[in-house]
Amino acid sequence: MDRRQFLAACGIGAGGVLLPGFGRAIAAEQLVESLDVAVKKRLADAAMSAAKAAGASYCDVRVGRYLRQFIQTREANVQGVTNTESSGVGVRVIAGGAWGFAATNSLSAEAVADTARLAVAIAKANAKNQTAPVQLAPTKGVGEVKWATPLRRNGMEVSLQEKVDLLMRVNGAALKAGANFVNSSLFLINEQKYFASTDGSYIDQDVHRIWSPFTVTAVDKATGKFRSREGLSAPMGMGYEYLDPQAKDKTLSPNGIISYGRSYDMVEDAQAAAVQAREKLTAKSVKPGRYDLVLDPNHLGLTIHESIGHPLELDRVLGYEANYAGTSFATLDKRAAHFKYGSDLVNIMADKLQPGSLGAVGFDDEGVKTKQWPLIQDGKLVDYQATRDQAHILGKTESDGCSYADSWSTVQFQRMPNVSLQPGKTPLSLNDMIAGVEDGIYILGRGSFSIDQQRYNAQFGGTLFYEIKNGKITQPLEDVAYQMRTPEFWNACSAICDERDYRLFGSFFDGKGQPSQVSAVSHGSSTTRFNGINVINTARSLG
Amino acid sequence: MSIMTEAEAKTILAKVIKLSTADECTAQLTGSIEGNIRFALNNVSTSGVVSNIDLAVTVAFGRRVGTATINEFSDSALARVVKRAEELAKLAPENPEFVPAVEATTYKPSDTFSAATAAITPDQRAEVARASIAPCRAQNLVAAGFLQDEQSFVAFANSKGAFGYQRATQMDYTCTVRTADGKGSGWVARNLQDSSAFKPASDIEIAMRKASASAEAQALEPGKYTVILEPNAASGLISFMFNYFDARQADEGRSFLSKKGGGNKLGEQVFDPRVTFMADPWDKELPVFPWDEQGRPRERMPLVENGKIANLLYSPYWAQKQGKKVTGRPGNIVMSGGTKSTADLVRETERGILVTRTWYIRMVDPQTVLLTGLTRDGTFYIENGQLKHPVKNFRFNESPVIMLNNIDDLGRPVRVSEGGRMQMMIPAMRLRDFTFTSLSDAV
Numbered sequence: 009m010d011r012r013q014f015l016a017a018c019g020i021g022a023g024g025v026l027l028p029g030f031g032r033a034i035a036a037e038q039l040v041e042s043l044d045v046a047v048k049k050r051l052a053d054a055a056m057s058a059a060k061a062a063g064a065s066y067c068d069v070r071v072g073r074y075l076r077q078f079i080q081t082r083e084a085n086v087q088g089v090t091n092t093e094s095s096g097v098g099v100r101v102i103a104g105g106a107w108g109f110a111a112t113n114s115l116s117a118e119a120v121a122d123t124a125r126l127a128v129a130i131a132k133a134n135a136k137n138q139t140a141p142v143q144l145a146p147t148k149g150v151g152e153v154k155w156a157t158p159l160r161r162n163g164m165e166v167s168l169q170e171k172v173d174l175l176m177r178v179n180g181a182a183l184k185a186g187a188n189f190v191n192s193s194l195f196l197i198n199e200q201k202y203f204a205s206t207d208g209s210y211i212d213q214d215v216h217r218i219w220s221p222f223t224v225t226a227v228d229k230a231t232g233k234f235r236s237r238e239g240l241s242a243p244m245g246m247g248y249e250y251l252d253p254q255a256k257d258k259t260l261s262p263n264g265i266i267s268y269g270r271s272y273d274m275v276e277d278a279q280a281a282a283v284q285a286r287e288k289l290t291a292k293s294v295k296p297g298r299y300d301l302v303l304d305p306n307h308l309g310l311t312i313h314e315s316i317g318h319p320l321e322l323d324r325v326l327g328y329e330a331n332y333a334g335t336s337f338a339t340l341d342k343r344a345a346h347f348k349y350g351s352d353l354v355n356i357m358a359d360k361l362q363p364g365s366l367g368a369v370g371f372d373d374e375g376v377k378t379k380q381w382p383l384i385q386d387g388k389l390v391d392y393q394a395t396r397d398q399a400h401i402l403g404k405t406e407s408d409g410c411s412y413a414d415s416w417s418t419v420q421f422q423r424m425p426n427v428s429l430q431p432g433k434t435p436l437s438l439n440d441m442i443a444g445v446e447d448g449i450y451i452l453g454r455g456s457f458s459i460d461q462q463r464y465n466a467q468f469g470g471t472l473f474y475e476i477k478n479g480k481i482t483q484p485l486e487d488v489a490y491q492m493r494t495p496e497f498w499n500a501c502s503a504i505c506d507e508r509d510y511r512l513f514g515s516f517f518d519g520k521g522q523p524s525q526v527s528a529v530s531h532g533s534s535t536t537r538f539n540g541i542n543v544i545n546t547a548r549s550l551g
Numbered sequence: 552m553s554i555m556t557e558a559e560a561k562t563i564l565a566k567v568i569k570l571s572t573a574d575e576c577t578a579q580l581t582g583s584i585e586g587n588i589r590f591a592l593n594n595v596s597t598s599g600v601v602s603n604i605d606l607a608v609t610v611a612f613g614r615r616v617g618t619a620t621i622n623e624f625s626d627s628a629l630a631r632v633v634k635r636a637e638e639l640a641k642l643a644p645e646n647p648e649f650v651p652a653v654e655a656t657t658y659k660p661s662d663t664f665s666a667a668t669a670a671i672t673p674d675q676r677a678e679v680a681r682a683s684i685a686p687c688r689a690q691n692l693v694a695a696g697f698l699q700d701e702q703s704f705v706a707f708a709n710s711k712g713a714f715g716y717q718r719a720t721q722m723d724y725t726c727t728v729r730t731a732d733g734k735g736s737g738w739v740a741r742n743l744q745d746s747s748a749f750k751p752a753s754d755i756e757i758a759m760r761k762a763s764a765s766a767e768a769q770a771l772e773p774g775k776y777t778v779i780l781e782p783n784a785a786s787g788l789i790s791f792m793f794n795y796f797d798a799r800q801a802d803e804g805r806s807f808l809s810k811k812g813g814g815n816k817l818g819e820q821v822f823d824p825r826v827t828f829m830a831d832p833w834d835k836e837l838p839v840f841p842w843d844e845q846g847r848p849r850e851r852m853p854l855v856e857n858g859k860i861a862n863l864l865y866s867p868y869w870a871q872k873q874g875k876k877v878t879g880r881p882g883n884i885v886m887s888g889g890t891k892s893t894a895d896l897v898r899e900t901e902r903g904i905l906v907t908r909t910w911y912i913r914m915v916d917p918q919t920v921l922l923t924g925l926t927r928d929g930t931f932y933i934e935n936g937q938l939k940h941p942v943k944n945f946r947f948n949e950s951p952v953i954m955l956n957n958i959d960d961l962g963r964p965v966r967v968s969e970g971g972r973m974q975m976m977i978p979a980m981r982l983r984d985f986t987f988t989s990l991s992d993a994v
Contacts (some may be wrong), residue, residue, distance in 0.1 A: 040730045085647060109599070130598075137595055191804065197801075227804035232811035234804055234918060330695035331727040337992070410626060419597060456913040458946070460925045465946055465991035467923050469915060489915060489923070491989050492948065522589050522697040548919040550807060550821075550952055 034449035042200050043073055043095070043115075045212050049084060049152075051120045052204035055099045058121035060206065062128040064101040066144065068205040068374060069120075069381055071097050072416030075164065075198040081175045082191045083183065089168060096416040099124045103131035105141025107397075145399035145407045147376050149208020155370025156214040158363060163218055166248045174251065178278045182224045185282035192222035192278070195243075195516065197528075201373070209375040217528055218250050219243035219364055219516050220274055224512050225283035235288035235486075236386060237281040238471050240306055240453055241272045243514035243528065245366045247375045259509065262439055263481040265452060267304060269511045270364055284472060284484075291484040293547050294473070298540045300502075302441060302447035307451050307470050308429070309513020309531035315494045316349075316356055316428040317531065319463035320383050321520075322392040322401065332460025332522050336416040337494065338389060340401075347389040350498030351502075355430040356384035358393055365530035367426040374420060376409040381522040383427065387499070414525040421521060428512075428532035432504035438535050441505055448476040449488060449543065455515075456489070467491045469546070487547040497538060505534035553582040553602040554669075557716040560706035563606065563624055568710050570633040573610035573640060575652050576710045577846065580606050583703035588676040591695040593684045598676060608636045614649040615640045650867035653846045655712030661838040664718050665745035668720035669702035676700075682751040683726050683867065692762055694755070696726030700746065707846055716843050718800045722746045723968055727928060728758040729994075730766050735941075736994050737761025738908050738928035744838070761907060761929035768941040770990055777903035777959065778985040779896050779933070782977040784926075786967040788907040790975060792920050792951040793884060796854060798863035798873070807920050807952055808860060812843035817865060822858040822955040829853050830881030837966055837976050839882035849879035881973060888961035888978025896962050896981050898936040903981070905931040905938065909947075920950045925991055944994075945987035 052069040059067035075093045078085040096113035097120050112123040146160025146230070175192045182190040199215040222239040244250050253273035258266050266273075266280065303311070319336040323329055352358075360367045360378035373378055374396050383391050396407040413420035442450065453471020460466070466482045473485040510532055555563075560580050567578040582604035589597045609618045610633070617639030621632040679698050687694040699723040708714040724741045741756040743749055780788075795801075801808040801815035808816045831851040832841045843850055845867070853861040862878075870877040897905060912924035925946050931938045962979035 086644065105596075110599070134595065134598075139594060163716075189805070225805055227803055229813050230811065231807055232804070234809070236805075236917075326592070327693065327695065327729075328596065330591060330693075330729060331697055331725055334993075335729075335733075417601070419599075456923065458913045458923045458925070460910045460944065460946075460991040460993035461910060461927055461992035464993050465925065465944075465989060467915075467946060467948075467989075487916070493992070500775045521585060523699070542989075544948070546915045546921055546948065548916065548921050548950055548953065550919050550950070551956075 043071070045202070048202040048212070049210055051097055051115060051117060051203070052202065052210065054117040055097065055120045055124040055544055056204065056206055058124040059099065059101045059128055062103070062125045064103045064128050064131070065112055066102040066206055067124065068100050068203065069097060070373065070413065070416055071202040073200040075200070076194040076413060077164065077530050079171055079175060079194045081179060081193070083179055083189065084176070086172055094415060097123065098413065098416045098419070099127045099424040100419060101127045101131050102142050103128045104135030106131045106135035106138045106376045107142060108132070108134060111417040113477060123272050142397050143394045143400045145336055145405060147207055147396060147407065149205070150211065150377070151208065152210040153198045154212045157216040157245055157247070157368065160249040163216065163248040164198055174274065178222060178274050182278040185279045186226065186286050187224040187282035188227045189225040190222060190278065193220070195219040203371065203375050205375050207375065211375055213370055213373045215369055216247055217243060217245050218248065220251060220272065221279070222274070224278060224281040224285050226282070226289055228289050233289050235285050237285040237288065238453055239274065239277050239281065240267060240471065241274065241277065242306060242512055243366060243516040244364050244512065245368045245530070246364050259438065261450070265472065267306060267452065267511065288486055289486050291486040292475070294449070294485045294488045294543060294545050296543060296545045299543050300445050301534050301538045301541045302445060302448055302450045302476065303538065304452040305509070305511040305533045305535060306513050308533045308536055310454050310457055311468055312427060312429055312513070312531045312533060313515055313529070314457060314459045315463060315466055315497065317424045317529070318384070319494070320392045321422055321424060322394045322398045322548065323422045325392060326401070329520065335522050337462045337464050343389050343391070348387055348499065349389045349495060350387040351501045352387050353432065353504055354384055354387045354498055355382070356427060357381070357430060358408065358425045358427050360381050361426045362426055362428070362512070362530065362532065365426045365512055366516070366528035367530055372409040372411045374407070374411040376407045376411065378409045381408060389448055393422060393425060398422065405409065412527050412550050414527060418525050423520065423527045424518065424529050426530045427533065431503065431507040431510045431534040434506065436503060436505050438505055438509055441503055441535060441537055442476055442481060443479040445476045445537065446478055450474040450476055450481060451488070464494055465491070466494065487545045489544050489546050491542045491544060497541065500538045500540060501536060502539045503537040505536070507534065509534035553584050553604045553700060554704050554718065555580060555582060555706065557706070560704070560716055561708070561714065563629065564706060564714070564867055566626070566629050567606070567608055567633055568708055571610055571629055571637065571710065572955050573612050573637055574919060575611040577609045577652050577707065579705065579707040580604070580608065581703070581705050583701055585699065585701045586671060586673070586676060587697065587699040588680050589697045590680045590684060593688050595677070595680050595695055598673065600673070606632065608632050610636045610640050611649065611669070612640050614645040615643045616646055616649065617643055618849055622759060648868040650871060652709045652711055652979065653713050656848055658715050658848055659833070659843040660717060661832045661841050663719035663744065663838045665720045665747070665838060667745055667747040668700055668722050671700045671722070671746055679724065679751045683755045686755055687728055687759060690759065691731045693729045694726055696724070698722070698724045703838065709846065713846055715846065717840055719840065720744055722749065724749065724751065724754065724970060726755060728755070728762040730762055733994060735762045735764070735766030736928045737765060742966045742968040745831045764931070765929045767940040768930070768943045770943045773945060773987040773989050775984040775986055776980065777900065777983055779893065779900060779903060779905045779979060779981045781893050781907045781979050782967050784906045784909045785980055786975050786977045787912045787924065788922055788949065788951040788954065789886070789977060790973065791912065791914065791922055793973060795917065795920060796864050798865045799869040801863060802873070807918065808863065816860050817863055818859060820859050821952065822855060822856040823958045823962060825958055826855055826858045826955050827853060827887040828855040829885045829887070830883060831885055832882060834883060834885050836975055837883050837885060839974055842970035843879035843882065847877060847879035849882060854881070854884065883974040885976040886963045886964055886978060891960070891962040893962060893979040896960060896979055897938065900933045900936060900981060903933045904942060905933055915948065920952050921948060922950065923948045944991040946991055947986060948987045948988045949986045954982055954985065959983055
């Protein structure tokens with residue numbers, strides 16, 4: 009090891025012995041290793057043979073190596089660097105018409121075969137109380153195939169020194185531009201997933217994700233007021249090239265706010281954040297009322313996620329998530345009745361294909377080739393998100409490819425694909441859209457978000473708010489949140505910028521299930537206008 | 552093997568400390584066995600058991616720190632993990648906020664282990680699911696629930712002679728019951744250390760009653776209302792507030808406990824005088840480990856006493872810098888209250904709204920701890936001491952700081968399920984002028 013590998017495990021800032029989350033702490037150089045595919049195939053075959061011999065009618069095996077790197081800094085200090093690895097094998101079977109699942113962190117053929125037999129025993133026990141047998145939509149075996157996130161630069165191969173240097177430049181830029189405090193981080197994730205099933209598939213996938221958030225805080229000691237401004241980046245399904253800023257990926261608003269697409273200038277954004285955080289301390293407090301909202305893609309993505317992505321998860325619709333995440337207002341009868349979810353402009357596509365998106369993979373976690381399909385067409389509800397055992401409920405003959413597990417040790421279930429609002433079909437730029445608004449608010453970035461358990465009533469904040477008067481952006485605003493009822497909100501959609509403005513928003517740690525699992529998903533959109541939305545003022549006094 | 556005895560753990564930790572040549576060495580073993588069962592639509596959906604054990608070794612050379620972890624305990628594995636941690640420490644940059652490991656001390660044990668919980672079997676879990684589902688099926692109601700039980704141990708030692716070992720258990724049960732037509736929904740939650748006190752048959756009746764009683768809800772105008780928050784409804788808001796009790800944040804001017812002009816609000820009256828929050832590792836109903844995540848001994852100490860800020864939470868670095876005594880970070884919060892039940896509070900209410908559960912609570916403005924969220928699974932209008940009729944769910948925008956200045960009465964504190972980072976005991980509470988800002992159609 010040399011000095012460059014100094015951050016080779018967690019603990020720089022740790023005074024104690026807190027275990028890192030997710031897995032075992034490893035050295036940075038181990039982040040670029042992978043398991044031999046022949047070894048993975050042998051393990052998968054051992055599991056499938058044992059499962060079939062024990063009476064399984066179906067078996068799938070996931071041999072997973074999950075790697076994470078997390079670097080945290082504040083001001084001039086590196087607070088911590090954590091590299092973790094978690095490896096093991098998850099075996100899922102159908103026996104007696106019921107699911108069974110078991111997992112082991114041992115990578116020996118005997119342990120994996122034992123685990124498969126345990127999964128069959130659990131399935132047989134579950135079968136006793138099962139009211140209807142599992143029905144799997146057919147999926148053709150694909151033989152031995154590979155898929156990898158298209159990368160220009162594998163983040164795990166970039167030296168820690170380079171990463172720390174970038175974060176130090178970010179913090180320095182923010183402090184120099186007037187911030188009192190700055191926290192910046194870098195998350196890198198690599199899922200090395202090998203899937204095999206008794207359908208005849210052996211799929212080796214190498215999935216990468218990156219996220220670089222920061223928070224800049226400005227304090228006015230005299231008044232006791234403080235305001236923060238988060239970064240305007242999006243987590244992406246990309247390599248380190250995301251942090252190599254390209255001029256073509258920037259969008260400039262009429263008041264000079266820079267938004268980012270397929271690459272991100274973190275230093276530039278931190279500098280702007282410091283100026284804007286200070287502006288927020290004296291910005292005008294919003295007058296409550298109804299406004300036309302112009303929502304930037306880096307804000308609208310979260311609204312799409314909460315009010316369209318989640319309510320169209322089929323397990324939620326059916327009641328499987330009733331005790332935790334909740335159910336959904338978008339019940340199956342509404343699809344049959346072509347429920348008017350939004351205005352005619354609203355076209356929502358689900359996909360696991362978009363390059364650079366967090367949801368992009370070649371195959372899902374039950375070996376289904378990924379695809380794109382419509383959820384809402386011309387404002388009408390047309391479909392949901394389903395896995396192999398749910399497809400028949402929708403009258404479908406194939407799965408949508410929405411199965412995902414966050415670890416080899418957790419059982420795969422239905423998770424949200426990318427869910428994106430399609431760009432406007434007629435040419436419309438951001439400037440033209442703002443020029444057409446008389447009394448409105450332009451909102452960028454994510455803020456607080458809350459939505460009820462059936463996804464009707466939601467409230468969203470944001471990062472940056474600007475008043476629009478007679479087609480011009482006039483001044484920054486503060487204390488803004490909008491409240492909405494999902495169908496009314498989407499039916500108030502009155503204009504969508506064209507594809508030139510299309511960008512991805514991302515959610516890196518979306519929680520669902522009990523025990524809870526996380527997943528990562530992107531939402532694309534262009535800047536979109538919504539008319540007459542209820543805005544409240546969130547300022548309070550503590551006396 | 553996931554749960555070691557004290558002697559087994561001590562032997563391993565002693566070997567690790569002896570192997571290290573660093574200025575300081577701390578080793579910690581943690582192990583757990585977690586079991587769960589999940590059900591929905593009146594059927595069991597998943598069940599499982601997960602065992603885990605890990606050894607973490609942290610060493611320091613001066614201000615350079617390294618940590619490594621392992622899940623094997625052979626002599627060669629122990630030598631490997633110590634060597635790895637030492638290599639990492641030697642290569643690490645100096646940490647300007649480094650604080651030495653804790654000195655040897657005697658920890659007063661707390662009673663965190665219950666044999667009954669540790670002995671829960673898969674059959675017992677299945678029986679809890681059956682006891683939840685069967686009465687619902689019989690009454691055309693639909694149950695979805697989750698039971699999770701855990702036994703665990705923590706053992707740590709350092710080169711200064713500090714040593715701690717303790718076992719713990721916990722179980723958490725939640726169940727949502729909905730009417731078949733989807734018009735009513737009720738919920739029950741039970742958090743216990745000792746599962747022998749768990750009575751699923753009577754708990755499920757609470758959720759069933761709320762489900763049936765909450766159907767055909769009427770809409771009330773949003774606005775300011777007198778509310779009774781059941782303990783689980785109040786805890787979601789209150790636990791958020793304790794994220795802002797960090798002394799450094801307050802001193803830096805970015806907390807509701809920062810003072811205009813600089814400094815913090817230690818000693819100031821911030822809440823109604825009836826508000827007292829005590830951290831107490833030895834609390835009879837909510838014991839937690841007597842040391843924190845860094846082995847610092849916890850103390851019984853008030854965070855808020857009679858409405859005044861009694862203590863803020865100092866990291867060892869910030870305490871040293873500010874010349875304050877270092878104490879362990881609290882692991883629990885016990886709010887004082889009275890002896891009344893929620894039903895007693897309802898009986899004494901002329902007009903108000905009973906909120907049995909709150910949901911999806913998020914920070915809107917950290918300056919005032921303004922939170923938004925919704926009511927869920929049973930919200931009722933109270934008139935002349937009676938539950939008059941169910942009401943549609945509301946969205947609220949309210950700060951726990953404001954809420955705890957508008958107290959009308961406090962009930963008996965109970966263990967709550969959703970306490971956030973810290974375990975909590977919270978009473979039911981009747982509050983004036985609680986702010987509902989919109990209606991939700993969700994059931």
